[in-house]
């Protein structure tokens with residue numbers, strides 16, 4: 756390999772890692788972000804888009820983050836006129852299926868935050884699909900900057 760081609764390869768790796776984009780075994784993870792809440796909140800939510808680019812069904816089995824004690828997959832559903840969230844035990848993606856985790860719908864719930872998350876900082880999320888795990892870099896977006904259309908109904912008042 757010449758110096759020039761080695762350098763090009765190095766640039767390519769940089770570009771891929773800068774895109775907040777990850778692939779594991781046919782799963783693409785895009786547009787990941789974490790909701791930044793005022794200090795003192797032990798819980799927050801993370802959102803992203805999953806796309807199965809492979810030929811077989813993939814299941815999201817395990818999630819974790821260095822900034823939280825526990826990460827769960829939740830959904831929101833209207834139950835008797837009120838929005839409730841539930842833990843989702845297993846999520847499967849069919850080939851070519853795209854699933855958007857967004858405020859008001861599916862989300863990753865980060866429990867037991869070790870410290871306040873600052874607006875703009877990057878948080879690592881680990882998603883394990885079947886046998887393969889993928890590390891996702893997700894920027895923190897302050898809840899104050901979220902669009903007013905994206906009502907989440909996701910408050911955890913105490």
Ligand SMILES: [Cu+2]
Nearest residue numbers: 829840862864
């Ligand atoms: Cu939740």
